[in-house]
Amino acid sequence: MPPSRSIPLRILAVLLGVFLLLAACAGEDEPAGSDTPADTEGGEPGALSVSAVDNSFEPASLSAPSGSEVTVEVTNDGSNPHTFTIDDLADTSTIAAGETASASFTMPDESVTFYCTIHGEDAMSGTIEPS
Secondary structure: OOOOOHHHHHHHHHHHHHHHHHHHHOOOOOOOOOOOOOOEOOOOOOEEEEEEEOOEEEOOEEEEOOOOEEEEEEEEOOOOOEOOEEOOOEEOOOEOOOOEEEEEEEOOOOOEEEEOOOOOOOOOEEEEEEO
C-alpha cells in the first residue's frame, strides 16, 4: 500500500498556520504612530530609568516631553557611590552601591545635562532631550 500524501500535507498546513500566526503577532508591542518615547518604563509618560555604573550612566541619552513632570529612577549598579544632578532642577542625595533613588522635575523646552557630583560633569554625565 503506497504512503498517504495527506499526512505530509497536513504537517505542512499546520506549520504554515503557525508561521502565519507568529508573523501576525510580530510587532504588536507598540501601535503604529505611537508617540511614547522608547525610554519610558511601564508605559507611563515621564517615567525614566537610569543605571549608574562605575563611571557612566546607562543610557546616557534620554528623552521626555517638554513641560511634562519627569521622574528619573536611578539605580546604582556600580561599586562607587553616585548622585544624579540636573542643575537648578533635580538632585538626589548620594546613592550607595545597590541602592535606588528618584529625582523629579518639569522637563524644559531645551535639553538638560545630568551628572554625578562625586565624579564630575566631565567624567560622568548624560542628557535628556525634549520630545
